[in-house]
Amino acid sequence: MAMPAARRLASRVLSPVPLSIVAGLVLGAVVMAATGNDPIDVYTEIVRGALAGPNLVYTIGWSAPLVGMTMAVALPLRGGLVNLGGDGQLVLGGIASVIVALYLPAPGTVRLVAALAAGIGAGGLYGMLAAWGETRWRVPMLISTLLLNYPAKNLASYLVNFPMRDPANGMPESHMVAVGARLPSLPGTPLSSSVVLMAIAVAMIIVFDRRSVAGYELRMRGLNARFAGYGGVDLDRQALWTMFAGGAMAGLVGASIVLGDQFRYTDGALVSPNYTWTGLMAALLANGEPAAAVVAAVFFAALQIGGFGMERATSIPRELTSVLQAIIILLLASRSGLRRLGLGT
Amino acid sequence: MLGIFDILLFHSTIQAVTPILLAAWAGLICERAGVFTIAQEGLMLGSAFAAVAGSWYTGDAFVGVMVAVVAGTLLSAILAAGGVWFKGDTIVIGIGINLLADGLTIFLLRQLFDVQGVFQNPNLAGLATLKIPVIDRVAIFGPIVSGQTWITYFAWALVAVISVFLFRTSWGLRLRGVGQQPEAAETLGVSVRRYRTAAVLASGALCGLAGAQLSLGSVTLFAEGMSAGRGWIAVVAVMLGRAHPLGVLGASALFGLADAVGLRMQGLGLPNQLTDAAPYVFTLIALVLAVRRKRIV
Numbered sequence: 145m146a147m148p149a150a151r152r153l154a155s156r157v158l159s160p161v162p163l164s165i166v167a168g169l170v171l172g173a174v175v176m177a178a179t180g181n182d183p184i185d186v187y188t189e190i191v192r193g194a195l196a197g198p199n200l201v202y203t204i205g206w207s208a209p210l211v212g213m214t215m216a217v218a219l220p221l222r223g224g225l226v227n228l229g230g231d232g233q234l235v236l237g238g239i240a241s242v243i244v245a246l247y248l249p250a251p252g253t254v255r256l257v258a259a260l261a262a263g264i265g266a267g268g269l270y271g272m273l274a275a276w277g278e279t280r281w282r283v284p285m286l287i288s289t290l291l292l293n294y295p296a297k298n299l300a301s302y303l304v305n306f307p308m309r310d311p312a313n314g315m316p317e318s319h320m321v322a323v324g325a326r327l328p329s330l331p332g333t334p335l336s337s338s339v340v341l342m343a344i345a346v347a348m349i350i351v352f353d354r355r356s357v358a359g360y361e362l363r364m365r366g367l368n369a370r371f372a373g374y375g376g377v378d379l380d381r382q383a384l385w386t387m388f389a390g391g392a393m394a395g396l397v398g399a400s401i402v403l404g405d406q407f408r409y410t411d412g413a414l415v416s417p418n419y420t421w422t423g424l425m426a427a428l429l430a431n432g433e434p435a436a437a438v439v440a441a442v443f444f445a446a447l448q449i450g451g452f453g454m455e456r457a458t459s460i461p462r463e464l465t466s467v468l469q470a471i472i473i474l475l476l477a478s479r480s481g482l483r484r485l486g487l488g489t
Numbered sequence: 490m491l492g493i494f495d496i497l498l499f500h501s502t503i504q505a506v507t508p509i510l511l512a513a514w515a516g517l518i519c520e521r522a523g524v525f526t527i528a529q530e531g532l533m534l535g536s537a538f539a540a541v542a543g544s545w546y547t548g549d550a551f552v553g554v555m556v557a558v559v560a561g562t563l564l565s566a567i568l569a570a571g572g573v574w575f576k577g578d579t580i581v582i583g584i585g586i587n588l589l590a591d592g593l594t595i596f597l598l599r600q601l602f603d604v605q606g607v608f609q610n611p612n613l614a615g616l617a618t619l620k621i622p623v624i625d626r627v628a629i630f631g632p633i634v635s636g637q638t639w640i641t642y643f644a645w646a647l648v649a650v651i652s653v654f655l656f657r658t659s660w661g662l663r664l665r666g667v668g669q670q671p672e673a674a675e676t677l678g679v680s681v682r683r684y685r686t687a688a689v690l691a692s693g694a695l696c697g698l699a700g701a702q703l704s705l706g707s708v709t710l711f712a713e714g715m716s717a718g719r720g721w722i723a724v725v726a727v728m729l730g731r732a733h734p735l736g737v738l739g740a741s742a743l744f745g746l747a748d749a750v751g752l753r754m755q756g757l758g759l760p761n762q763l764t765d766a767a768p769y770v771f772t773l774i775a776l777v778l779a780v781r782r783k784r785i786v
Contacts, residue, residue: 298766
């Protein structure tokens with residue numbers, strides 16, 4: 145059934161997502177005007193700060209972990225599962241990979257691969273733990289994933305404050321990872337090769353979602369879990385592996401930052417950029433659809449990097465951009481543009 | 490081990506319980522009206538900031554508390570509009586409110602006070618603690634109970650108020666009806682939408698008090714993210730207490746005790762990175778133990 149192009153375009157533009165984004169940006173303009181700034185100037189600074197010249201590279205660099213954390217939420221969301229445990233999975237991925245990279249007695253490349261695997265595994269298992277709590281004990285994942293963030297963050301913080309701390313340093317940080325066990329940077333750019341890892345992971349998720357039986361079953365669960373179960377999907381097993389995959393994505397992000405950008409684990413450094421919660425918002429904006437989630441994540445990354453430019457050029461704190469993001473999500477959720485999430489299944 | 494349990498511990502437990510308890514009352518009222526909310530964390534955080542701002546600009550802590558109540562109510566109006574009127578998903582809206590409060594408080598902290606992280610000033614008026622005349626002199630009991638802020642006494646008094654309201658008044662009956670059988674309530678002429686809106690707004694006001702206790706009662710400062718998961722613990726307290734006032738009170742008191750024991754162990758030389766995790770681990774364990782026997786959600 146071919147719709148006339150004009151009407152198809154109109155229905156796209158007037159659908160909840162673009163409408164919420166536009167309404168959010170308009171509300172943002174009101175805030176800017178209220179604080180005595182010209183909204184057009186501010187938005188110009190945001191766009192310039194995100195895209196002009198060398199800033200584009202920063203936006204790409206910021207996008208990589210953000211896309212990863214978006215996937216950590218989007219993949220479970222595809223099946224109607226809510227993963228609020230990104231911070232914990234991210235931090236455990238980072239600390240596990242730095243432990244292997246520092247202390248495994250093996251040559252550099254082997255250590256690097258093992259460290260990446262440790263990060264992915266630690267994040268994945270921690271995600272799986274929450275799913276196990278729900279399938280085995282009926283503890284709702286919405287709550288358990290969130291609460292599990294705290295012990296993970298505290299454990300990692302304890303490790304780098306005491307047993308693993310580099311005493312030569314004033315900050316609570318681990319020792320530096322040896323050069324041979326680091327992720328190399330992409331030739332000719334300041335970007336780490338983790339961008340490539342992330343692109344591969346995202347491509348795998350998109351193929352899984354569109355072309356595999358398991359991906360179809362996951363989407364079916366998202367539409368109607370009971371129906372999927374009736375159709376022969378083992379819902380408990382599916383929840384366990386979906387949460388493993390989501391957590392593994394977060395673990396990969398943690399490992400990538402530690403092995404590719406900072407080369408050590410610094411207390412709080414993984415959670416303070418707020419990748420987890422921005423990723424959650426991007427995944428919600430895309431309603432879990434992986435390709436759209438990438439677009440949403442890059443959009444939010446550009447908004448945040450643009451926020452730094454705005455802060456330099458005007459007097460407005462860059463946190464305004466996180467307020468804008470939250471407003472967009474609230475408008476979208478209120479307009480029923482988002483699927484209803486049950487508690488867990 | 491004996492050194493941990495003394496009078497001071499119970500005094501600080503009561504102090505630690507207050508914000509959790511108020512946020513749990515907020516969740517209980519919404520739950521009874523049939524609105525599942527997880528916005529407590531954000532409502533509390535936003536109000537904690539509003540309390541400090543109100544107290545700072547007027548020099549009066551009580552005005553700060555009132556500003557916090559207004560701020561909590563306004564933030565919860567988002568949930569009322571989006572969740573009750575437009576029938577959006579309350580979980581997503583709750584997440585949105587939490588993130589909005591997080592961003593907005595950091596933004597305003599820099600815009601109004603020009604600081605990052607923490608705002609603290611000796612001239613910032615905090616809430617006074619009240620000495621209760623007679624009880625004060627009772628051995629053991631006195632030092633535990635006396636010397637808290639009025640918000641704390643109010644939070645504990647609410648157990649009676651809410652019980653009477655829910656189970657002894659016609660409004661309470663209608664509220665429960667709206668939660669249990671909205672269609673039946675509507676048929677009998679009770680406006681589901683109006684009761685749910687009122688419940689959500691009341692939850693905002695209660696979280697406003699919780700936020701004020703955090704930033705003007707327990708300490709006198711505002712720190713980014715200072716609600717620190719207490720709103721989520723309150724969500725669990727409502728589940729464990731099965732939305733019954735006494736059950737919720739018991740669950741909140743247990744979590745407050747875990748919080749205070751954690752703080753105390755820190756005093757005994759354990760690193761705070763480990764003791765800070767105590768309330769959350771305790772909450773998770775409690776959740777596992779409780780749902781083993783019966784499915785609660």
